Amino acid sequence: MTTLVLVEHDGQHPEPASQQLLAAALQLGDPVHLLVLGAQGAAVAQAVAGWAGVGQVLLAEHPQWAAPSAETLARQLEALMPGYRTLLASHRALHRGALPRAAARLQAAYLSDVLALPAPDRFVRPLYAGSVLAEVQTHSARRLLTVRPAGFAAASGTQTPCPVVALASVEPDARTQLERRDAASSSRPDLGRARVVVAAGRGVGAREHMGLVEQLADHLGGAVGASRAAVDAGFAPNAIQIGQTGKTVAPDVYLAFGISGAIQHLAGIKDAGVIVAVNKDPDAPIFSVADLGLVGDLFEALPALTAGLPAAPTGAA
């Protein structure tokens, strides 16, 4: 009856999402253990051992965890899960590949994109791009969950560090291997964690006009996002698409320029704090979710906001 949480980290520090996952795990009421997988993970394991509510940290260090395949991660989870009732991992691509595999082999329940845990056996999940929320129940003896961390306030508090137990890593699954990783480098904050996101839609009209969006984002110390229509039109790279088939963002402030507000786009900004929309169509659906709306031309609004808003302090994200 113990819960296991897969820790997100960068090799040195745990990601804030891990504390949100811990908060979700603690809601289940069972003892909580944390799992740290990394090429280097000792510093992370020591840090999370001091988080209040954690009973044990499992640490598996192996070069394969620098860029694991879903198949190898599934093997590791399958090996561990007999000792646990519930596994929580963030709802990201690697975990969405690994957890169903492990669940199938364990004959366990897999629940994806969990937003809330109203009871220990009940889970809230979005359907139809978030236009419907389903509360589902499982009686399965084992449950593997991908969770949207932004739905949970980060667990806080410290404790005398709990034990860190070294684990042997499973043999990597050789059937798939990562050959190359092409990651766009950017000096801007990560889209998924940025406190300010400035997003462009098809309304920006051309790739050259993205500069206006980027200038405002840089001025505010924020990240740049885009709608799928803007990505499909070649105005922005796929990596910054927000929405049902893109990234989920949870900034304090989300600014949308020339975005109509299709339901598939709104699915990605459900956890945003203040939503600001600029659109020349007063009937654009984005205004129904916006906290602040301006009916107007983005080509006037973007330079005016960049000139008029105070700049973020250097290093702010």
Ligand SMILES: Cc1cc2nc3c(=O)[nH]c(=O)nc-3n(C[C@H](O)[C@H](O)[C@H](O)COP(=O)(O)OP(=O)(O)OC[C@H]3O[C@@H](n4cnc5c(N)ncnc54)[C@H](O)[C@@H]3O)c2cc1C
């Ligand atoms: C299965 C599926 C998955 C999808 N996944 C996603 C997803 O992940 N993310 C996503 O974004 N979409 C997704 N879509 C597409 C979605 O349905 C919409 O087509 C898309 O979001 C529209 O993008 P847009 O608002 O930029 O473009 P449009 O709908 O074309 O809107 C452009 C807006 O710009 C405004 N505008 C034009 N010129 C100006 C100007 N000068 N100043 C101010 N405003 C201006 C217009 O009034 C209009 O409202 C998905 C669709 C499907 C079917």
